[in-house]
Amino acid sequence: MNTVKIILAGPRGKMGSEALRLIEKTENFELVGCIDRKHNGMKLKDLEGFPALDAEIYTNAEEAFQKVDADVLIDLTSPEVGYKHTRLALENGVRPVVGTTGFTKEQLVEIESLVEQKELGAVIAPNFAVGAVLMMQFSKWAAKYFPDVEIIEKHHDQKLDAPSGTAVKTSELIKEVREAKNQGHPDEKETIQGARGANDDGMRIHSIRLPGLIAHQEVIFGGTGQTLTIKHDTYHRQSFMSGVKLAVEQVQKLNVLVYGLENLLE
Numbered sequence: 001m002n003t004v005k006i007i008l009a010g011p012r013g014k015m016g017s018e019a020l021r022l023i024e025k026t027e028n029f030e031l032v033g034c035i036d037r038k039h040n041g042m043k044l045k046d047l048e049g050f051p052a053l054d055a056e057i058y059t060n061a062e063e064a065f066q067k068v069d070a071d072v073l074i075d076l077t078s079p080e081v082g083y084k085h086t087r088l089a090l091e092n093g094v095r096p097v098v099g100t101t102g103f104t105k106e107q108l109v110e111i112e113s114l115v116e117q118k119e120l121g122a123v124i125a126p127n128f129a130v131g132a133v134l135m136m137q138f139s140k141w142a143a144k145y146f147p148d149v150e151i152i153e154k155h156h157d158q159k160l161d162a163p164s165g166t167a168v169k170t171s172e173l174i175k176e177v178r179e180a181k182n183q184g185h186p187d188e189k190e191t192i193q194g195a196r197g198a199n200d201d202g203m204r205i206h207s208i209r210l211p212g213l214i215a216h217q218e219v220i221f222g223g224t225g226q227t228l229t230i231k232h233d234t235y236h237r238q239s240f241m242s243g244v245k246l247a248v249e250q251v252q253k254l255n256v257l258v259y260g261l262e263n264l265l266e
């Protein structure tokens with residue numbers, strides 16, 4: 001088993017700290033650097049409450065990629081920063097595994113063309129939890145028969161992007177098979193703006209943000225005399241880690257951009 005040398009961006013975050021535990025317990029994963037907004041020049045092991053890993057922390061991402069010999073970047077930060085890190089990684093010959101959500105369509109296209117130019121693999125996965133991937137695939141299947149659909153995603157109130165990356169990916173998969181149509185009554189009017197949620201090709205997406213939640217999504221389909229609800233709930237961020245591990249292992253064999261974990265699952 002070859003050792004995979006990893007730079008982690010966002011090690012103090014909710015996902016980043018789970019990823020640290022994953023790296024620590026995976027025999028052939030080695031943390032060679034961290035990108036953070038704090039603690040420049042310190043070693044991770046010198047921070048209280050962090051695993052005893054020797055990796056140096058860089059607040060300047062460019063410096064991290066230039067100084068550290070790494071195979072893979074795991075990015076779990078925020079939309080703008082994650083995009084910048086993904087580009088920098090590719091420009092410096094490092095394969096990105098990106099969990100960060102909120103990239104625009106244009107940014108995804110730019111990353112794809114950089115991946116092609118550099119002939120390097122990259123994985124961008126809006127959701128690393130296998131259950132969520134299945135929920136999206138089942139939704140795509142159902143949309144073929146039920147074109148009336150509303151996506152309700154619920155997250156903790158610290159989330160920066162709305163709709164969630166999972167909801168965006170779900171709607172993209174649904175749009176591959178759903179006959180485009182405007183849902184609801186043609187004359188419906190919102191008396192409070194936003195009441196009907198975001199309009200995506202006529203289907204509706206609703207984003208709920210509340211303390212206490214982690215990550216949850218319901219996809220509700222309506223047909224004559226029936227509804228079908230496909231639902232996934234995340235109760236612990238550990239649920240994402242088998243997907244992160246798979247992506248890190250697989251990205252090294254790739255020379256294309258893979259968008260969505262479903263493309264790596266057997």
Ligand SMILES: NC(=O)C1=CN([C@@H]2O[C@H](COP(=O)(O)OP(=O)(O)OC[C@H]3O[C@@H](n4cnc5c(N)ncnc54)[C@H](OP(=O)(O)O)[C@@H]3O)[C@@H](O)[C@H]2O)C=CC1
Nearest residue numbers: 010012013014015035036037076077099100101126127128
């Ligand atoms: N694909 C998936 O399966 C999942 C994806 N996500 C996505 O992952 C991302 C992170 O989520 P989560 O862990 O909950 O968020 P957190 O806010 O807990 O963590 C983000 C971390 O990134 C850090 N950060 C912000 N700016 C920079 C920067 N310039 N350089 C380095 N680090 C920076 C933050 O630092 P500070 O604390 O100082 O702000 C923070 O520690 C989000 O985009 C989320 O949507 C989340 C769960 C699952």
Ligand SMILES: O=C(O)C1=N[C@H](C(=O)O)C[C@H](O)C1
Nearest residue numbers: 101126127159164165166215
């Ligand atoms: O911010 C989160 O927490 C999550 N973000 C991802 C998303 O935007 O879909 C994945 C998961 O829903 C948790």
